[in-house]
Amino acid sequence: MYKKLLKIGDHTVAVTSHSTTVINMFNSNFLSINSSIKEDLSILINDNYGVPFVDYNVVITKSQDSISYKRKDYFITVDCNYTNATILVHNELALKHALMNLYSSFIVHHNWGLLLHSSCVIDKGMAHIFSGHSGAGKSTAATLSQPRALLSDEATIIKITTHTVTVFDSPFRSELNAKCLSKPYKLDTIHLLNQSLSNSRERLTRGNSLLHLMDKVFYWTESSTETRKIFKLLHLLVNQVPVYNLYFQKNNTFWEMIS
């Protein structure tokens, strides 16, 4: 049995597997640690499950002591306290999506924070999120922001408390590899992207901010309790962080309006 200890957000996650192929999938983007700290979440992962990616449809089944998330290319079972999970996957893409599914459910369960469909860039020690519908330019904005460091290019890990909102380096990457930064960054702004011929931005009301962010959250739940948690976390988020509509040209000049 192979084992790796990872840091995701400020959580310690232990992954074990019989398969070296699976364990090697954690060699890039994930921050490995050596620690005797007890893990927050323990995951047993095995491969040879299902078929290659078909669609995003996830079937959720809840029993008295566990919850399962089933997609054609992955199957997750986790206990109700989100401490022990088993993941079966078909391939690396399935593993990434299964981990995003599990981790987003884990952080909502603990009222810790949210996984937001967005990229996130560090500028002058502060985190700035770029979100939007599919194709709006999340990874384009991330690429155009170089040489600034990135915390995410697809899924941003946001920790939300009543008095502060911080962002952690995300191992859930689509194109741009993670540098495995270990410390969190205070979230300064959220921008909803719209590609345009000229640069401008407008601040949204807190109500509209909440509305626009609802469908940017990664979550898989049919539970109204969990949905309420997401709603409350978003409420805390928009109370602390300004959200803007950003109309941007496809170059780096939009940063003049932000920093």
Added chain:
Amino acid sequence: MQQYIKKDDYETVQLDNEWIIMNTDQFTVTKLNDIGGFCWSLLESPQSTEALTKSVKVQFNLDNINLSNHIEVFLCELMDFGLIQHAV
């Protein structure tokens, strides 16, 4: 006289002059202005169109002859969104 009441204790937040209601049964979100939010808060207990119209007139100092019709349309929309039901 037909009366209406909230269907459930749905999660609601007031942000500035806007109210956001999360229907956790249907996974929908509805935004109301301050008058709509005021009506929503009254719908904690059974309300008729007439009662709501009277309360809104007093609270917002309005004298709009069409107010009752607007409230009626508003209640129909809340019914459509599954947020309120007829009070029995």
